Amino acid sequence: MLSRHVARAAGAAPRSGVRALSSSTSLQSRTPSIGDINPSAQTVDKFNQRQKAFREQLAEAQKERGARAFGAQNPTNSSQSTGQGSPKTDAGVTAETKQKEPERKSGPLTNLIYGTKEGRELDAQIQASFSQVLARGKYVHSIVFHEVKPDKVDEYVELVGNWYPKMANLPENKVHLVGSWRTEVGDCDTFVHIWEYQKYEGYHDSRYTITNHPEYAEFDRKLKTLITSRKSSLMQEFSFWPTTPPRQLGGLFELRSYTLHPGNLLEWETHWRRGLKARREVMEGVGAWFVQIGELNTVHHLWQFANLEERRSRREQSWSVEGWADTVHKTVPLIQNMKSRILIPLPWSPVA
Secondary structure, eight states: OOOOOOTTTTOOOOTTTSSOOOHHHHHTSSSOOGGGGGHHHHHHHHHHHHHHHHHHHHHHHHHHHHHHHHHHOOOOHHHHHHOOOOOHHHHHHHHHHHSSSOOOOOOHHHHHOOOOHHHHHHHHHHHHHHHHHOOOOOOOEEEEEEEEOOOOOOHHHHHHHHHHHHHOOOOOGGGEEEEEEEEEEETEEEEEEEEEEEEHHHHHHHHHHHHHHHHHHHHHHHHHHHHEEEEEEEEOOEEEOOOSBBBOSSSEEEEEEEOOOOTTTHHHHHHHHHHHHHTTTTTTEEEEEEEEEEETTTEEEEESSSSSHHHHHHHHTTTTTTTTHHHHHGGGGGGEEEEEEEEEEEOOOOOO
């Protein structure tokens, strides 16, 4: 699991347990657009350099965290002396299934009764994923969509730009702002915000604390005059794709939202667990979440690119990476519909 407390590449280290978050308000009243992003090759190079530095920093933090955890749990190498190893992964569960599974003769009748060998292995992986789904729950994320009146966009940016950082920076609120974005391509004048809470208990506690803040009523009153609608869902992140810590790579984002046929979430997770490994070779992921309350059977993937041309190029490169074509082949039938939005980060967004 990637560290959640890694300092953003160009910023100071956040205090323990709290995401770093800019509280500057000097630029928050200006609505960003794609016209603010320089499409030059030099800008792309800077993006790639920041991406590399960020990944190296995460890898080092993960290594240090793993070493500390191992030292705490195995002070005298107890795993070797007792013969106990690390917890089973999906591959480990599948391998164990292979070992325990008696050999059966292959044939139409055998396959009809028992299923194919490949099917049984996939079932074992899905069962492993299901156990991990049940084990998840350290974080709950909310995704909030505000549809803003076109002539009120600048007022909205100023209002929310002052309120959201203030709420995220108050320790008693126990909430982290993952990011805030404006839709550039898609349902324009729609703003997207993703928040992170400590389980559902943390979500309820945070909502209660913020709602009872002495300035909340005035903020809510003003907000209602600027928007035409608001929509939110509560989500959990996929265990194989932890939400990124704060970072400033630059560029733009793509939010891809999928509505799956009911009952296919675990199969989606199983295939994407493999697919992400291929995608990460050429693309920078921010996070992936599945909705638990709200628009059910919905999955959101968030990606970051230097610019739109880089997005096109890197998506095409994905097809040359082993495993990606197979992921697409197996996940497309699971989808009812899908939607893509190009997002521009707002000035106070921790992920930008």
